[in-house]
Amino acid sequence: MAFMPSLLMALVLVSYGPGGSLGCDLSQNHVLVGRKTLNLLDQMRRLSPRFCLQDRKDFAFPQEMVEGGQLQEAQAISVLHEMLQQSFSIFNTTRSSAAWDTTLLEQFRIGLLQQLADLDDCLGQVMGEEDSALGRMGPTLAMTRYFQGIHVYLQEKGYSDCAWEIVRLEIMRSLSSSTSLQERLRMMDGDLNSH
Template sequence: MGFFCMQYIHDFGLPREELEGHRVQKAQAVAVLHEVIQGVFTLFCAPGSSATWNNTILDILCSRLHWQLSDMEACVKQEVEVKQTPTIQNPSVRAVNKYFRNIHLYLTEKENSPCAWMTVTLEVSRAMSLSTFSQERLSKD
């Protein structure tokens, strides 16, 4: 991040424990991963997104996120059927939703400035790397 954007650093309340998946059951971890992917997709790919990336890169990201979401939805549906608990009642999912709500509020407050988007991009990269660790752990189970 450039020095001129340093004043934009912000704590979004990254739900580290939920994303690392150490203390959650498989069903919760699947739901959390789905919410992370959905949150990133909404941030960068929703109509009206002001993401400041190169359009080609953004298109590739959105395509891959869409593919992952489709894949994850089948897993979430299967886990919900087994547990018979709606995903929204999962406290870990609520923590992830709150995290992305904080990011959306921040972007609105900062009027979608390029520095705000740079801050969000770095933040989301952290969240994605933690959730990738959790995904790898799940695939071994």
């Protein structure tokens, strides 16, 4: 587990370094890190998806909820946080380390941790203790269930190379959808700061 010291160092630097505490202002840097993270996940591809057609699965990503405009700011932050946390959880296992190029995997994890650190600051600001329970219901619960399905799928497929490729593509799709949610959060914050 050679990647852990550098992951921990990255988390410390993001949490305490200059600009690490962004409050609820999701900066352009946050969005850029998200795009870079998505690009890294794309580069991790090891198999052609056409070799894995028999392993395809509809994980029922709650796309309309994520891309639609019905979420309040606290819910949107909670959903995005859950999505990044669960993605990190999937790719932060021993089996994941065996499946992917370790350099790309470590950079991908660091990107997720940077985004999570930004969102942790936001969650603390927009959600009081009472709001925290509300944020964990509904949309966030739907996101949790979606990722539970991915975990179960990997187990059922024995963490095969094709299963990992299908999951990589699915996580790419969900993280791509999250970019519109991040942009909306930036606009919400801009609207709040302009008043």
